[in-house]
Amino acid sequence: MEDHPFDPRESLVFLTIRVGKLLANHLHKQERMEGQEFPPHCMGVLVDLWTRDGIRQQDLAVSTIKDKASITRALDVLEKHNIALRIPDPNDKRTKRIYLTHKGRQLKYDLMPLADQAVAEAVQGIPEKEVATCKRVLHRMYENMNKKL
Amino acid sequence: MEDHPFDPRESLVFLTIRVGKLLANHLHKQERMEGQEFPPHCMGVLVDLWTRDGIRQQDLAVSTIKDKASITRALDVLEKHNIALRIPDPNDKRTKRIYLTHKGRQLKYDLMPLADQAVAEAVQGIPEKEVATCKRVLHRMYENMNKKL
């Protein structure tokens, strides 16, 4: 059994979990201040729909790292707000494909600046090159751990 | 208003949030398989107690990025399992200082290997040097966003 003389808070696991939480909280608060009419938990789903329009609910669950039940509920909200639509797949009556409405596509231009600003504040004073490396590493970690994709 | 031609999923915000979630899920599952008797949400609190024994609840809330109400409830569980103790501060009757029991300190040696293993799987195939940079960047982001510390 390996010894652990270092500070456990320095572990990549806990650092990532905590920074993720800080960023999520930050975003939620900004969205609330902007008076967004849909609840914060829909954000993650939206992000994927912006680039994967027409995706199945199941695949949304995998890429957003949520339970498929959570996707069901998020889509209920997004449909109610006319942001996304569930369209039954003609080839398989079980599956529904999710499409953004015009409003849903436009939201990208309201919300991405918030994300950009959150990043900007978070990486203040950190060399741009290192931030780029961090991003690349996180992307590969995401792929490593989400092989189901 | 800036344009956003790139994939929003590549934004540092969403990458970090998602990798954090993947890691958290992974840990929770491993803990459950190991038959840990305390619920997963106590992990974050434990991590800080390992290096900041005697800390106040309020400060725990800040460093673990949880509500102080959540800390109250996590400590109820940890006390019930004889992992931590609430000791009233002699100088200020309002505050309680949290101390680990022997069992609580020992848990580090059961749980840190799980965290190590999670990291190992996540960073497979990524140059060690880049992982180190990523860690350093995340640490600075943590400090940038949690100035209350």
Next chain:
DNA sequence: CCCGTTTGGTTTCAAGTGCAACCAAATGAG
């Protein structure tokens, strides 16, 4: 075909979370 199995999605239930209201102790200006 036919029926057991798998897959996509919804519903239900038991946590866990943050916010707000609250209580008790400490602080501090007048």
Next chain:
DNA sequence: CTCATTTGGTTGCACTTGAAACCAAACGGG
């Protein structure tokens, strides 16, 4: 000293979540 304010912690509430049970459609070997 006194009372309004602040601070540390707990409790109640509304909301989100994942797990499991469930239903309907598709698949697939016999």
